[in-house]
Amino acid sequence: MPTTTTVIVDQDGGVDDVLALVLLARAPGVEIAGVGSVHGxxxxxxxxxxxxxxxxxxxxxxxxxVLGASEPLARPLHLAHPEDLLGKAAGSPKRKPGREETAAGQMVRLARANPGQVDLLALGPLTNVAIALAAEPELPRLVRRVVAMAGAFEVKGNISDCAESNVWHDPEAAAQVVAAGFRLTLVPLDVTRKATVTRLWLERLAADQDRLRGRMAAMFLAVPGKLPAFPLHDPLAAAILLDPAIARFQRTPVTVDVGEQRRGQTRTVRAAYTAEVAVAVAADTSALLEQLIHALMPGRGPRE
Incomplete structure (x- = not known):
């Protein structure tokens, strides 16, 4: 019998978060058990x-x-795109988010109910994961693995010279998560910046008669300042969760700077007392585009 990958997705509502969710929702053999939201x-x-x-x-x-953390653990709130152009362009969703539990509560509940069987894909600041960890210290052993789009190691950051946005927004949360002992994979800017789609590719996709492909491409084209090449940060993390073989990794301890001068900087270190994580250092971006096109094929549905 085919195996099913069960995933919790924690996301902060950007256009590439949306594409990552669509990729997972339409991938065969994947069950999204829950989605949480976080500031970012x-x-x-x-x-x-x-x-x-x-x-x-x-x-x-x-x-x-479900709704998650509305602000960082210890920092003032900062939103990268407070105008939410995607929300303005797309109109109101047909459903309302659940309010019976928080995103961190959902993580803990699903992990306890399915020990060793649930993956976590973190596409925004790691605040919810840190809150869940505080509520359930056994979370690193209850969750099968965590894949996070986070960090910048050998490249400049995208919110400061030294920091990637997800980590910078809540460096205290990121520091706790990388040190907690999760089976953790970081997908940093070093590889996601090389995973891009061009304006021409998107325009051809937008002209497609298929409604899903056209809507997704039009969504990207509507976001200013990202073209002619649009980096697929979060979709690459989702693709690596689905197929780790498309990437190459370095296993190393990682630290996160929580000081003001180098806020959110991620560094590899040589420290026996710090948990090792897998940092993606190369990825097959053609495999990502193949996954995307396959997911957007007519007739494919969620949880097929």
């Missing part, structure tokens, strides 16, 4: 709505989406 690109409330929109685009009208 947009507010946690807007991120929850954008998660619902992504699932609706993919034809998934049942996966629970």
């Amino acid at each position: 690109n947009v507010s946690a409330t807007a991120a929850a709505d954008n998660g619902l929109r992504a699932l609706e685009i993919a034809g998934d009208h049942s996966t629970p989406v």
Whole structure:
């Protein structure tokens, strides 16, 4: 019998978060057990709505989406895209996010109910994961693995010279997560910046008669300042979760700087007392595009 990959997705509502969710929702053998929202690109409330929109685009009208942390553990809130252009362009989702539990509570509940069977894909600041870890210290052993789009090692950051945005928004949370002993994979800017789609590729996709492909491409084209090449940060992390063989990794301890001068900087270190994580150092971007095109094929549905 085919195996099913069960995933919890924690996301902050950007356009590439939406594409990563669509990729997972339409991948065969994948069950999205729950989606949480977190501050980062947009507010946690807007991120929850954008998660619902992504699932609706993919034809998934049942996966629970819940609200998560609205601010970092110890920092003032900073939103990368407070205007939420995606939300303005897409209209209101048909469903409302669940309010019975938080995103961190959902993580803990699903991990306890399915020990060693659930993967976590973190596409935004790691605040919810840190809160879940505080509530359940056994979380690193209950979750099968964590894949996070996070960090910048040998390249410049995208929010400061030394920091990647997801880590910079809540460096205290990131520091706790990388040191916790999760089976953790970081997909940093070093590889995601090389995973791009061009304006021409998107325009051809937008002209496609298939509604799903056209809607996804039009969504990318509507975001200013990202073209002619649009980096697929979060979709690459999702693709690596689905097929780790498309990437090459370095296993190393990692630290996160929580000081003001180098806030959010991620560094590899030689420290026997620090947990090793797998840092993606190369990825087959053609495999990502193949996954995307396959996911956007007509007739493919969620959880097929």
